Amino acid sequence: MRWIKRFFVLGILGAVVAAGVVWGPSRIGRLREGGVFVGQAKQVVQRYQCPMHPQVIQDHPGNCPICGMALAAMGSPAVQQESEPSAPEGGLPGRAVVTLSPDKQQRIGVRTARVERRDLERRLFTAGRIAHDPALYQAQAEYLSAQEAMEAARAGGSPGASTRSEALVEAARLRLRLLGMGDDEIAWLEGERTPERSLLLPPERQTVWMYADIYEQDLPETAAGQRVEASLPGQPGKRFEGEITAVEPTVDPATRSARARVRLDNAEGLLRPGMYLNAVVRLSLGQRLAVPREAVLDTGVRQIVFVREGEGRFEPRSVRLGPVAGGWQEVLEGLREGETVVTSGNFLLDAESQLKGAAGSAFYGGHQHSEESEPSQGEHRHD
Numbered sequence: 001m002r003w004i005k006r007f008f009v010l011g012i013l014g015a016v017v018a019a020g021v022v023w024g025p026s027r028i029g030r031l032r033e034g035g036v037f038v039g040q041a042k043q044v045v046q047r048y049q050c051p052m053h054p055q056v057i058q059d060h061p062g063n064c065p066i067c068g069m070a071l072a073a074m075g076s077p078a079v080q081q082e083s084e085p086s087a088p089e090g091g092l093p094g095r096a097v098v099t100l101s102p103d104k105q106q107r108i109g110v111r112t113a114r115v116e117r118r119d120l121e122r123r124l125f126t127a128g129r130i131a132h133d134p135a136l137y138q139a140q141a142e143y144l145s146a147q148e149a150m151e152a153a154r155a156g157g158s159p160g161a162s163t164r165s166e167a168l169v170e171a172a173r174l175r176l177r178l179l180g181m182g183d184d185e186i187a188w189l190e191g192e193r194t195p196e197r198s199l200l201l202p203p204e205r206q207t208v209w210m211y212a213d214i215y216e217q218d219l220p221e222t223a224a225g226q227r228v229e230a231s232l233p234g235q236p237g238k239r240f241e242g243e244i245t246a247v248e249p250t251v252d253p254a255t256r257s258a259r260a261r262v263r264l265d266n267a268e269g270l271l272r273p274g275m276y277l278n279a280v281v282r283l284s285l286g287q288r289l290a291v292p293r294e295a296v297l298d299t300g301v302r303q304i305v306f307v308r309e310g311e312g313r314f315e316p317r318s319v320r321l322g323p324v325a326g327g328w329q330e331v332l333e334g335l336r337e338g339e340t341v342v343t344s345g346n347f348l349l350d351a352e353s354q355l356k357g358a359a360g361s362a363f364y365g366g367h368q369h370s371e372e373s374e375p376s377q378g379e380h381r382h383d
Helices: 002-029 102-108 134-156 159-178 183-192 216-221 346-365
Strands: 111-114 116-130 208-215 227-232 235-247 257-264 276-292 303-310 313-325 328-333 340-344
Touching: 116 216, 116 313, 116 328, 134 159, 134 183, 159 183, 183 235, 208 216, 208 227, 208 235, 208 276, 216 257, 216 276, 227 257, 276 313, 276 340, 303 346, 313 346, 340 346
Parallel strands: none
Antiparallel strands: 111 340, 116 208, 116 276, 208 257, 227 235, 227 276, 235 257, 276 328, 303 313, 303 340, 313 328
């Protein structure tokens, strides 16, 4: 009787083990991590996201708390799956290419312009002073005297006297050049054969000289023949027209500037030696490759523009730029003629580009230093 009971118990245990072998793996295979059966339907969740601030996500419609834009539905109501962030695009550290639909471009007010070659004219604002220059007057008189002595020596037929007089003329001419007179002005003085009295006394309704300070960074673009407009601080509505006749060959070490000599019309006799004026020099830069000034974002370390590549893609690009002239800025490097750049809405594009660049860098490349970050201790940086 005892062996019958043992046989019965062993049979039950064998049946349990067999059932576990057959049924257990299929049951376990239907489970996934976290205890949810694969065969069960996942919960359908509709989420809403800000088009300009993708970090703002919520499970109900509304407005973005950052920019106030209406949240857009994230796809159709389907099974939500966690996705990896996309890898950062573009060649700038910390920034990525931004892709926007036409509707989003219209919402943020994206406007564009073409990179083109155009005539640029820059206005240089400076201070001027009506010349009161006894030293230059004396140098002119000495030069004219040396000219007369040289002509007399040549007429007398004495080779030695002629050589000495020519040396005196060259020395006097050099002094005039150092005082700011150009070759054309010296030739004009030889024709007049008299020093300019306007350097000492008020002229009688004639032209006068004005000295305008040109700082050294502006000297490469300043030349004789450029137009100048001057005005008196006490008579702001009155304008005096003239042009640059010469620029001093030396720079004052104290002010880091050179004087430009400007001949002004004084038909009404209002200008007197020693008077100060406000002057505007029109610097013609010629034809240059240029971009609208509002297209440029200056980070303090570099200058960035967003280039439209087509199909809603906008690429951040670092550029090297020249002087600003009339709302345009010369392009030295980074853009080609005919490319299209963003002139409005680029601040929002830049914010989106940095968010995408930061997310992609964190997922794919870990920690990444931006060029705008501060240099580390012991590191030197020259901008």
